[in-house]
Amino acid sequence: MIEVEQLRVRFGDNEVVKGVSLNVPAGGSFGIVGESGSGKSTVLRALSGLNGAWTGRIAIDGESVGPRRDKAFFRKVQMVFQDPYGSLHPRQTIDRILSEPLLVHGMDNIERRIETVLAEVALPNAVRFRYPHQLSGGQRQRVAIARALIAEPEVLLLDEPTSALDVSVQAEILNLLADLRERRNLTYILVSHNLAVVSHLCPTVGVMLGGQMVEVISAEDLRAGKTQHPHTSELRALSVDLEEPA
Amino acid sequence: MLVDIQNLRVSFATRTGTFEAVRGVSFQIGTEKLGIVGESGSGKSLTARALMRLLPQNARITADRLSFDGVDILKADERAMRGLRGKRAGFILQDPKYSLNPVMTIGRQVAESWRQHKGGSRKEALEAAVDLLDQVRIRDPRRVCDLYPHEVSGGMGQRVMIAMMLAPDPALLIADEPTSALDATVQAEILRLMEDLVSKRGMGLILISHDLPLVSHFCDRVAVMYSGRVMEELSAGTLAQAKHPYTKGLLNCLPSLTHPKPRLPVLSRDAAWLQS
């Protein structure tokens, strides 16, 4: 579904992604972990079309895409952002936020689609005409997921979707994402700094360091500690160490 | 007892009435490390801020007892409070980016904060700053002295903040989510550093965080807060034997690398927790 070959992204003189390749089958779920500055979010923004300054090859569904994407691409690929406080327009009601993609793509049955998608992300109909500031962080992230889903995409790019949320809400959102993937046969790429979150949702994990993907490892091998690269081992050790209460 | 809080309540007046954000919190701290853990809106930050009277204008604080270092915070005048803040208690916030002055070199900022409390010449202060930066384990502190805050990493910035807070030899360090903006590797280093310094200097530490397992590694005791109340207070080593359903729920709903769960248990909240 998603093929990336030798992706390079450069900001001025600074190359932040240095030849990353990855391959995600349809219905698959690929996790990218790394520390801040490792280039993991930059990969995602290049994939989504938000950042056009890249070289290499990106193909979605077997079709190569360029730096500029057409409407059909955005029907297929959607993104959920880290900060649910920043990713919703502060002066638009939830209803307006959700109807926007439908209007852009000229889709019909707006009323029904909004009701359906709200039910799907387990939000009560009462939130429909509220403003984002009237909702909790978890509810906002549900709205952001609903917006990404409403135009019925096949690929969801998730940029740290739970790192701004409380742990109890994180669990709810992770469960929701798992359910949605199953129900809609979605393909995920999940970027996170949290190894436990990534390995919970993704059977395959890529570890990034300094703009390179230093290791691609299955979640089972990661759990078992069968790591190849020292950075992966370091991240794993820290995660295991801090995960258990003292 | 360094800090003694009995039945602390913080409320805010809003358009629709008063909103009680902290509802009867009590704890005491000596020269030890207390972790306050809770989700957003649990009142954990407000509790610590109430102790330093760093609350917005419309907040109302009441308590049966609220004392720090023998001073009654509720009765102290603003001058006495200024003497406490910074001098007797250091405050470390989440993001060093917003706490450091962007147009002053790091050396000068640390030196200034030292001079403010200790007096002395500029040269002495700079030497003290270098020494402080060395204590927070910054390699090559003389070079770092000449850097501006934007030229250092988040972890380094947080070390500088800690160095500044240590300058007046405070009795208590309050750290409000000191590492949530940092990478996991840096996070552990900073917390270990704080733990070390606090033990070595015989200070008290209040570590506020949303990360229960993390906090338990660096504190002696943990207070779990929910909706303005302390649900449970337990020693860090016994977290696994937590009794309160909220504490258990918080631990269970975390995804785990070593013990995969097909589905994460969702925390169900019980209104009965807020009774009594």
Next chain:
Amino acid sequence: MSASFSRAWLLDETPASRSQAAWGRRYRAWLDLRSNPLAMIGLVVVVAFVLLSLAAPLLATHDPGVQDLTNRLAKPSAAHWFGTDELGRDIYSRILYGGRVTLGMVIAVVVLVAPLGLAVGCVAGYAGGTVDRILMRVTDVFLAFPRLILALAFVAALKPGVESAVLAIALTAWPPYARLARAETMTVRNSDFVAACRLTGAPAGRIVLRHIAPLCVPSLIVRITLDMSSIIITAASLGFLGMGAQPPSPEWGAMIATAKRFIFEQWWVPTIPGLAIFMASLAFNFLGDGLRDVLDPKQR
């Protein structure tokens, strides 16, 4: 609209329709504004001035143009509430009619300036790069001229009159709004919600028009209300210099201009239009300050 505009309906935390949500937000803003006494004074005075000007034909005791040379420079009295001017015209009636001219000029300027500034600023801010550079340099050129001098030159090139004065003031008044709208746009253009909007595949025009411009409008409204007073004063200055409304048209600035030589002997003749300008400007400033507290998203 089925439901009535009751207080409960407006303050409902879970509105049931788009219009209820929109009205609810407006009502909350109104409640905020109402709790600010200075802003309310400003609003009352502004509304009063506008109503008085609109109702000038009903309220005026005399024809503002009729001269009565036997009764010139009369003191305020029962017949002439604010006295008469150097041609024996009733000052009270002239103030009422003058409000139409002066406030009308101000409103015309705003109607011209606000959309232009908003459009230039938003486009420049969102497009960035060359477009931004060109638009902002043009703005700088207009900004570099001293406001009154450019207006004077412009009016002198055309024929003096209300229309040219409005055009001249508009020409010099738009650059700050463009700057403001650009600054606002720059703060939101890289935000996640604009990124999310781009990811729906929406064209740039739609993003600017429907998502960015509405965010710039509140601060623009505030700025305009605060600028109203300076627009009134510029309009009055042009009138004072004989470049704005032409006599016998009763414009406040022109009224002061023609009466300035009587300031020591018959002080009320220039003072009363001066007071009208002063009160209108002050009221707009109060209102603007209040609106800033209510509308400015950064204040929350």
